[in-house]
Amino acid sequence: MPARKNHSHSKGKKHQRHHQTQRQPHQKAEVDEVQVEEEEEPLVIPAFRIEKSEIYGRYLVANRQLEPGELLITEQPLAIGPCVSGDPVCLGCYSPVTLDASQYRCSACGWPLCGSKCKGLDTAVGHTAAECKVLAGRRSLAGDLLTLGTAPGQVRDLYELIMIVRILLLRQNAPEQYALVMRMESHSEERRKNATLWQHYEEKVVQRLIELWQMGDLAEAQQLHEICGILDVNCFEIGQNGAKARTLYPSAFLLAHDCSPNTAHTDDPGTYAILLRTSRRVHEQEALTLSYAYTLQGTLKRRSFMHEGKLFWCQCRRCADPKELGTDCSALACRSCQLGSIRAVQPLKQTADWACDRCKRQVSAQEVEHQLDRINNDLEAIDVHDIPGLENFLIRYRDVLRPNHYLLLSAKYSLCQIYGRIEGYLLPQMQLEDIARKERYCREFLAIVDVLEPGLTRLRGLIMYELHAPIMILAQIAIQKGQISAKEFQCRIKEVIKLLQQSRDILKLEPQGSNEHEMGSAAADALIKMGSK
Numbered sequence: 268m269p270a271r272k273n274h275s276h277s278k279g280k281k282h283q284r285h286h287q288t289q290r291q292p293h294q295k296a297e298v299d300e301v302q303v304e305e306e307e308e309p310l311v312i313p314a315f316r317i318e319k320s321e322i323y324g325r326y327l328v329a330n331r332q333l334e335p336g337e338l339l340i341t342e343q344p345l346a347i348g349p350c351v352s353g354d355p356v357c358l359g360c361y362s363p364v365t366l367d368a369s370q371y372r373c374s375a376c377g378w379p380l381c382g383s384k385c386k387g388l389d390t391a392v393g394h395t396a397a398e399c400k401v402l403a404g405r406r407s408l409a410g411d412l413l414t415l416g417t418a419p420g421q422v423r424d425l426y427e428l429i430m431i432v433r434i435l436l437l438r439q440n441a442p443e444q445y446a447l448v449m450r451m452e453s454h455s456e457e458r459r460k461n462a463t464l465w466q467h468y469e470e471k472v473v474q475r476l477i478e479l480w481q482m483g484d485l486a487e488a489q490q491l492h493e494i495c496g497i498l499d500v501n502c503f504e505i506g507q508n509g510a511k512a513r514t515l516y517p518s519a520f521l522l523a524h525d526c527s528p529n530t531a532h533t534d535d536p537g538t539y540a541i542l543l544r545t546s547r548r549v550h551e552q553e554a555l556t557l558s559y560a561y562t563l564q565g566t567l568k569r570r571s572f573m574h575e576g577k578l579f580w581c582q583c584r585r586c587a588d589p590k591e592l593g594t595d596c597s598a599l600a601c602r603s604c605q606l607g608s609i610r611a612v613q614p615l616k617q618t619a620d621w622a623c624d625r626c627k628r629q630v631s632a633q634e635v636e637h638q639l640d641r642i643n644n645d646l647e648a649i650d651v652h653d654i655p656g657l658e659n660f661l662i663r664y665r666d667v668l669r670p671n672h673y674l675l676l677s678a679k680y681s682l683c684q685i686y687g688r689i690e691g692y693l694l695p696q697m698q699l700e701d702i703a704r705k706e707r708y709c710r711e712f713l714a715i716v717d718v719l720e721p722g723l724t725r726l727r728g729l730i731m732y733e734l735h736a737p738i739m740i741l742a743q744i745a746i747q748k749g750q751i752s753a754k755e756f757q758c759r760i761k762e763v764i765k766l767l768q769q770s771r772d773i774l775k776l777e778p779q780g781s782n783e784h785e786m787g788s789a790a791a792d793a794l795i796k797m798g799s800k
């Protein structure tokens with residue numbers, strides 16, 4: 268299943284899988300002024316510049332109209348490390364590992380690695396000799412504790428320290444890179460006011476590194492808190508083909524957030540470089556935006572995620588709209604009148620009551636939040652390959668949530684991906700009604716993604732690929748049975764071709780070697796077989 272790519276610490280949910288100018292790659296984003304050099308050099312207007320505002324802080328603005336798909340930034344990470352998820356990964360390449368005794372481990376520090384030939388051994392983006400020395404010196408406090416019997420929380424806490432140690436090593440070994448990291452926003456002052464958050468990092472990171480790991484010579488407490496803040500605010504979550512890491516990039520961190528953004532990014536599985544493109548047309552003077560949160564979540568959830576991790580309340584057009592740009596993807600069914608929809612009346616006020624648009628019954632935001640958490644837990648408890656389980660989930664909540672609700676869409680997206688792909692439900696084995704259901708779910712999902720992540724976005728590319736197959740099969744069956752005319756058949760085939768073309772054009776932007784790129788190639792092959800370009 269393709270992994271979701273989100274800016275920073277958006278939590279990976281099972282059922283939600285789902286800055287460069289025209290000039291050179293790796294160019295710095297500091298392009299405030301256009302330099303006129305030699306007379307014969309054509310004047311190149313950089314695609315964007317850095318601005319500063321009271322609301323956003325530093326952010327990037329388009330210097331001219333940008334067309335969909337323009338490559339704006341491609342740059343290597345300043346720092347990379349395991350995500351804060353608790354899932355053990357190889358310190359060299361971030362692919363999943365186990366904690367059992369048979370797992371290959373680094374002979375010096377004892378941390379699990381994918382194998383002796385891991386591509387990330389002794390590279391700047393993997394397990395370096397300097398890091399190994401630090402960890403080997405604390406083997407009994409770190410690597411040796413990573414066993415099957417270790418509590419998941421403790422595993423998570425140990426992995427969390429890796430990226431912090433790597434940044435401290437930058438300070439010693441690459442001071443310029445360290446300085447770039449330390450220029451990033453940490454929101455330390457606001458974080459300090461949140462006693463629970465501050466105490467968490469004080470215990471889990473600061474005291475551990477200074478007192479237990481005896482690393483006080485590399486950083487004081489204040490700096491460690493600063494680094495924790497920088498990581499929470501600026502990290503990207505990346506990874507391809509099962510690998511998962513978090514990264515800091517020298518200029519991509521400057522993009523402001525929007526819940527329906529105008530850029531999309533992906534990462535190179537070999538180098539972990541980010542590739543950031545416009546996903547749709549961006550007008551001159553428009554801010555360049557990406558989404559720090561998963562876009563297929565409701566306003567209540569997205570806003571609290573941003574507030575917790577990034578320390579701001581999003582006020583974007585989508586957040587301000589009770590119907591979320593017309594998608595209505597947070598609406599609940601009213602239990603009282605059974606007719607109306609319950610929505611946030613003042614979505615920018617996080618704790619304001621929600622109300623039914625018919626009978627006006629009010630529900631507190633807290634009650635809504637609890638209800639959504641319960642439903643989300645139900646969904647998370649279902650295996651992603653459990654088709655009957657997911658279908659039952661849709662039945663159980665169809666009278667509780669409105670049809671476009673993000674939790675229903677999440678289940679539908681999982682179903683779109685597994686119908687046709689798992690034993691018992693492979694396309695030739697599927698009942699006609701199941702094929703038709705796959706088509707319906709794909710269409711419903713695509714209609715929402717078209718609004719929330721319009722243009723050249725991976726999610727659109729993936730779902731369009733999923734959608735082409737059921738349309739094609741059902742059209743073939745229908746013409747064979749004489750249920751549709753040749754004209755109608757042609758019309759459906761035209762739609763299939765259009766879906767495959769768009770899917771190919773989007774997914775070919777994904778890096779070579781990624782599952783998404785493979786799917787783009789499959790779309791291209793299917794088009795060739797159909798005699799189309």
Ligand SMILES: C[S@@+](CC[C@H](N)C(=O)[O-])C[C@H]1O[C@@H](n2cnc3c(N)ncnc32)[C@H](O)[C@@H]1O
Pocket residue numbers: 322323324325326451452454500501520521522523524525577578579580581582583
């Ligand atoms: C990754 S940083 C972006 C760069 C940052 N503005 C700077 O000057 O370093 C994220 C921070 O930018 C600010 N920010 C980004 N998007 C915002 C938005 N839509 N509304 C308010 N603040 C935003 C918040 O302070 C957030 O914590």
